[in-house]
Structure formats: structure tokens, C-alpha cells
Amino acid sequence: xxxxxxxxxxxxxxxxxxxxxxxxxxxxxxxxxxxxxxxxxxxxxxxxxxxxxxxxxxxxxxxxxxxxxxxxxxxxxxxxxxxxxxxxxxxxxxxxxxxxxxxxxxxxxxxxxxxxxxxxxxxxxxxxxxxxxxxxxxxxxxxxxxxxxxxxxxxxxxxxxxxxxxxxxxxxxxxxxxxxxxxxxxxxxxxxxxxxxxxxxxxxxxxxxxxxxxxxxxxxxxxxxxxxxxxxxxxxxxxxxxxxxxxxxxxxxxxxxxxxxxxxxxxxxxxxxxxxxxxxxxxxxxxxxxxxxxxxxxxxxxxxxxxxxxxxxxxxxxxxxxxxxxxxxxxxxxxxxxxxxxxxxxxxxxxxxxxxxxxxxxxxxxxxxxxxxxxxxxxxxxxxxxxxxxxxxxxxxxxxxxxxxxxxxxxxxxxxxxxxxxxxxxxxxxxxxxxxxxxxxxxxxxxxxxxxxxxxxxxxxxxxxxxxxxxxxxxxxxxxxxxxxxxxxxxxxxxxxxxxxxxxxxxxxxxxxxxxxxxxxxxxxxxxxxxxxxxxxxxxxxxxxxxxxxxxxxxxxxxxxxxxxxxxxxxxxxxxxxxxxxxxxxxxxxxxxxxxxxxxxxxxxxxxxxxxxxxxxxxxxxxxxxxxxxxxxxxxxxxxxxxxxxxxxxxxxxxxxxxxxxxxxxxxxxxxxxxxxxxxxx
Numbered sequence: 001x002x003x004x005x006x007x008x009x010x011x012x013x014x015x016x017x018x019x020x021x022x023x024x025x026x027x028x029x030x031x032x033x034x035x036x037x038x039x040x041x042x043x044x045x046x047x048x049x050x051x052x053x054x055x056x057x058x059x060x061x062x063x064x065x066x067x068x069x070x071x072x073x074x075x076x077x078x079x080x081x082x083x084x085x086x087x088x089x090x091x092x093x094x095x096x097x098x099x100x101x102x103x104x105x106x107x108x109x110x111x112x113x114x115x116x117x118x119x120x121x122x123x124x125x126x127x128x129x130x131x132x133x134x135x136x137x138x139x140x141x142x143x144x145x146x147x148x149x150x151x152x153x154x155x156x157x158x159x160x161x162x163x164x165x166x167x168x169x170x171x172x173x174x175x176x177x178x179x180x181x182x183x184x185x186x187x188x189x190x191x192x193x194x195x196x197x198x199x200x201x202x203x204x205x206x207x208x209x210x211x212x213x214x215x216x217x218x219x220x221x222x223x224x225x226x227x228x229x230x231x232x233x234x235x236x237x238x239x240x241x242x243x244x245x246x247x248x249x250x251x252x253x254x255x256x257x258x259x260x261x262x263x264x265x266x267x268x269x270x271x272x273x274x275x276x277x278x279x280x281x282x283x284x285x286x287x288x289x290x291x292x293x294x295x296x297x298x299x300x301x302x303x304x305x306x307x308x309x310x311x312x313x314x315x316x317x318x319x320x321x322x323x324x325x326x327x328x329x330x331x332x333x334x335x336x337x338x339x340x341x342x343x344x345x346x347x348x349x350x351x352x353x354x355x356x357x358x359x360x361x362x363x364x365x366x367x368x369x370x371x372x373x374x375x376x377x378x379x380x381x382x383x384x385x386x387x388x389x390x391x392x393x394x395x396x397x398x399x400x401x402x403x404x405x406x407x408x409x410x411x412x413x414x415x416x417x418x419x420x421x422x423x424x425x426x427x428x429x430x431x432x433x434x435x436x437x438x439x440x441x442x443x444x445x446x447x448x449x450x451x452x453x454x455x456x457x458x459x460x461x462x463x464x465x466x467x468x469x470x471x472x473x474x475x476x477x478x479x480x481x482x483x484x485x486x487x488x489x490x491x492x493x494x495x496x497x498x499x500x501x502x503x504x505x506x507x508x509x510x511x512x513x514x515x516x517x518x519x520x521x522x523x524x525x526x527x528x529x530x531x532x533x534x535x536x537x538x539x540x541x542x543x544x545x546x547x548x549x550x551x552x553x554x555x556x557x558x559x560x561x562x563x564x565x566x567x568x569x570x571x572x573x574x575x576x577x578x579x580x581x582x583x584x585x586x587x588x589x590x591x592x593x594x595x596x597x598x599x600x601x602x603x604x605x606x607x608x609x610x611x612x613x614x615x616x617x618x619x620x621x622x623x624x625x626x627x628x629x630x631x632x633x634x635x636x637x638x639x640x641x642x643x644x645x646x647x648x649x650x651x652x653x654x655x656x657x658x659x660x661x662x663x664x665x666x667x668x669x670x671x672x673x674x675x676x677x678x679x680x681x682x
Contacts, residue, residue: 029054029105030098032078035112040086041120048113049078056102059109062095069094071113078111086117087152123149123157123198125212132178135219136186144168144178149198149210158199166192168216178214186220186276187240220276225329226321228270242273246334250432251309252342260302261294263335268301270321270331279323286318286332294337309339338431345382346434347393347427354425357443358412365410368443377408379427379436392431397440398424416444 030053038048051059053076061073070082071094078094096109125147132145149157159176161169167184171177176196194214201207228244235241247263260267272279283301285294296303296319309315315337322330355368356375365375377395380388395405400423402414423440 029057029100029107030059030096030109032096032109032111034110035091035114037114037116038080038084039116040084040118042080042084044080044082046080047077048080049111051076051078051096051109051111053098054100056100058099058101060097060099062097062108084115086115087121090115090117117153119153119155119201119206119208121152122208123151123200123210125149125196125198125210127212129213129215131215131217133217133219134180134184135221136184137221137223138180138184140180140182142180143171144180144216146177147196147212147214148176149212151200153200155200155207160197160199162195162197166194168192168194183238184218186218186274190218190276192216192218220274222274222277222279222323222326222329224273225331226270226281226323227273228268228321228331228333230265240273244331244333246336249303249335249337251305251337251339253312253339254308254310255342256308257305260304261337263303268296268303268319268333268335270301270333272323273329279325279329281321282324284320284322286320290315290317290337303335309337312339312341314338340431341383343381343383343429343432343434347379347381347390347429347436349377349379349425349427349436349438351438354438354440355442356410356440357445358410359445361412361415363412365412365442368441375410377405377410377425377440379438381429390429392429394428394430396426396428398426398437410440410442412444418444420444 030051032049032051036049038046048071053059059073059076061069070080070084070092072079072081073096084092092113092115094111094113096111098107098109099105130145130147134142134144149159151157156174158173159170160173161178167180167182167189169179169181171179176198178194192215194216195211196214197209197211199207199209224240227242231242231244233240233242247265247268249261249263251257251261268283270281270283272281282298283296284298285296289295289306292306293309293315294303294317295306301319301321303317317335317337318332319335320330320332354375354377356365357368357371358365367373367375379390379393379395381390381393382388384390395408397403397405397410402412402416403423404411404413405425421442421444423442425438425440427436427438429435
């Protein structure tokens, strides 16, 4: 319903105001509300208004009464005598006369009835079907047309388009402008059918709707060049390109080919790439006619010879195809003409009929009467010498793809039921298209595998079994290799220990060694001198065959270094350390020391097999069992009455001492429980 009544003008408003003022003066006789609203599509007899009157006052319409008056008076009620329609008449002015029965006085009363508009009309389109043409390649958002509907009720109309993805869209829900949504291609889509729906009233109400059909025809535009046929289509960035591989032909040396030159893969011709336009195409040579040998027809594209070719070389031609009206749309292709010698003899099969047998797919056919002899299919050409072997001959089985001929041998490529087949073989000379035909009688005895042969499933099962066995063997081999390496390491250690043990009692030259003496790491007061570090308890040096150089280690308290190999320096250093009481003293000497509480390692002058460690000894060391000579003590001091101390013997052999093997310490006599423990690490 509209808030403003178009028929209610300014002049009408002024008249109504005047009438209201006049009626107000007679309010004591009769009165009524004016203007009054009354909805359209009413029922006949519906009460429009109740008029207030004094007793003895009658009501009647003011003459003359219009025959189209839609109202009636019944006592003091104004009733609808007809169905009101807002679309026909939006307001009515009713003039009533109020009469007093006792005085016959008459008073006018004017009532204005405003018809209320209801949504009772469907939206209407001008046409049930609209036809529109749209050129392809139109820019996106190009307006195709406006297709609006009308509503007599004046309601707002909402539009929708189906389907939603056909290349078009509406500008908005309230604006029925049809726009291009995506680029159009005539070769892909030529027509589009759209349904436009119009609905009056807001969503959620009880609106009326109407539909119309829009048929859009896509027009082809000239955007593609001619395409030589046949060609392969490729789409590149939305553009379609049709690629032609060119044409080939053959002519005979010194002979002129009559009529149009036959070409492969077919006659030379091109079509307009825009199928909706079909523009005519004209042909011409682009790089000449090979010296006047050929000419091309501008309309048909047929190539003919003007004179014979006198050179046995290929001839290349380039053909230009352009549209007749738009010369900017063109395409080119190549034509290769091979010049050949004249063939005097066509191919000829060696037999008038071949007979063979084949037993399965992939099996070579054999002679029917000699199953052990392969069936050889051969055609000769006398143009190629006495043997007639033409390398350009290809063999085919006409009308069947179940067989293949490779180098003249026939193979079955597809399972066929057993039986006798009659086939036709063809031998084609690819250089001049000369052909020979022969009949083949072939017996198919078995389309499956030969008897006793394994099938695919059997071979697969065998392969899986062998694979599992191979993995098991690899695992066993790896385990054996690990055990052998471990056994080799243990055996090496046992061997080195055995060699060391056997060399303890054996003399001879020894190789150089390095050792660390950790046996004397505590002084007389039990103070630790360090462990595992180059402290005074560390003895580093080498014992080589025939020479024993000795370096005096530094004492703990900045003992001055003496010259290497000097006995006097060694003795002097020893005396200086003795005078300091509990200071650390050198333990590596060439003289036997028998000082009280002094520990040293003494090297005999001629000793080459052993090193003797002396621990608090005041007596002469007993002679070794392995030496032939005995050496007295060089200290020259008297033996005191302290108990005799056992001397441990350290033996060296040629094995690698860095591994911890090859060194053993033992007592020259039986062990005693009272001996002091020693920790020597070499």
C-alpha cells in the first residue's frame, strides 16, 4: 500500500478543507469522519462509515446521483455497493444532504473515501520470450539489455537469473540489466537460454512472481585465421591453435605428373577458423614455384606440374592461405615433393599363397607342413637388383588388427578361438605406393599358453617365493659376517696374548715402546702425586734395540733439567732431591740406587730384554734367570738389616703395547702374601 495517494491533489485538498469547515457549522444536525480509508477488493455491503445524525434527520445523496456511485446509504450508514479497485479509482467524494423532517431544513455533508491499495497484481513482463544477439569476445560487464517487469500495485520488484553460470549475470537484485560475466566463445557455446524471475514484495511476505525467457545467441567474430586440414587443435591461454604437419608428394624424374598432384595426408585445402563466418580462402606460393615447376590454383589449392623435374633432389614449397576479404587473417604450410626414379616393377610375393600355423599370443607363426620352420613372408622388387630386397616395403594384414608382421614374420597379438583363417596380406612400397596382395591360410591351434607353460599367476607366485628366500639368505649372511668379525677380534687378542706369553722367556732385540708408570703415585706421607696426568709419577720414554737414552723428568718443585744421557747429571739431580727430604726424586737412572725409601727404575748396562723396578731395596738384586752374566750393584753402599724386598720383573715383546697386551710383571721367586701391592701401567 502506498503512503501517498497520487489522485489526491492540492485542489482536491482545498475543496475538502472547505467542505469540512461547512460541515462543521452543521455539526448539530449531522457529521462524519472525513476523509476515511477503505481497502480495495472489499465485499459488497461492507460498512464504509457511520454518520452521526440528530433525531428526525434523514440522509440522501445529493442530486444528480452518478450511475457509477459505488456507495449506498442505509439509515445513517454508508455502505459499499460495489467492489472498489485502487488501480481504477484511488478516491471517491460523496455528497450527502441532511434533512430535518420537522422543518425541512437541508444541510450538505461531504465525505471523502480514500481507497487503500493492496498487493493483488502479478508483475508483468512485456514479452514472454526475449531474443538477443551477443558477439563473442565481448568485454566482461558489457550490458546486453534491460528486461524490467511492471507491477500495478507499485511494489518493489526483486529479480533473479537462472542458471547462474552461463556467462551472464544481473547488475543487481533490483536492477534487471543483463551483463556479460565471462568471455564468450562461439566455438564452445552458441546459444544460452536464461530464465528471469520477478518477485514483488519483500522476502517473507506473500508476494506474486512472474518469469520470462531470454534466448541469447552468441555471434561469431573474425578472430581466427584459416586452418589447413587436417590439423591438431591446441588451446594456449584461451586461444585455439590448429597445427598442420604439412603435405608430401612424389614425382618421377623427367616425367610430368598430369592433373592435380596427389598429396599426403590428403588434398591441400584450408578452412576459416571461425566456423560461424566461413570466409572464403585464397591460395598462393610464398617462396616461389620451384623455378616454374609447379603452380597452385588460387581457389581450390590444387598443385599441378608445369614441366618435368630434372634433378633427383627433394623440392620444398610454402603455401599461403589467406581470407579473401580480410587478408590479415592467413596461415602457411609446407609441401615437400620428392623426386624419384621411375619404378619398372611393382613388389611381388615369392609365393602365390602362404600357409602357416600359430599356437598362441606372441608366438611366431610357422610353416603349416613344417612346424619347426618359421613362416617367412617376403615380397621382392626387381627394381632393386637381382635379389630384389626393397627396404621400403611394409607388410600388413588387411582388415585385421589381431596380427603383426615384423621383418616378414607373423605374430598373433590377440586371443583368438582355434580354427582355420583366410587372410589377405599386403606388401606396400612406401616410396611409390605400389602394392602387392597375396592370400594366407592360417591355422590357429591354441590362443592360450603352450601346454606345460606357466601362467602369469604361477610366475608371480614363483617370484614372490624366490624373493622371500633371497631375503632369508641375506639375513643369514649378515649374521655370519657379524659373528666372524667378532671371532676375529677375540682371536686376535688371544693370539697377541699367546705371543706375549711365549716371548717372556725369550731374549733378543725388542722394538721401541712407550709406557706410563703409575706404580709410584704416593710419597712417603701418602700424598697423591696425581693419576693419569703427566705428574712426577709419569715416566715417558722409549727403549730401542742397542741404545737406551734416558731423560730425567722434572721434579715436582721446579727441579732443573739435566742433560740427557749424562750419568753425573742424573746422580747430581738425585742428590739434590735427596737433600730436600720428601721432594720427588728421579726414578729413571742408569745406576742402581739403594737409598732408603727411594724408588727407581734401573737399566742394566747390557740389559736389552728387561727392565727392573727396584722398590726400597738395600741389598743387591738377584741375577735374572734368563741372563748369562751377573752384574753386582754399582751403588757401593752397605746392606742394612731391613727385610729383603722382592723385585718385580717387567718384560717387553715386539707386539703393540698401546693395546695393553705384550707387558707382564712377575716376581722372580714365589709370591708372598706380605708383598706390597703395586699398580704399574705401561
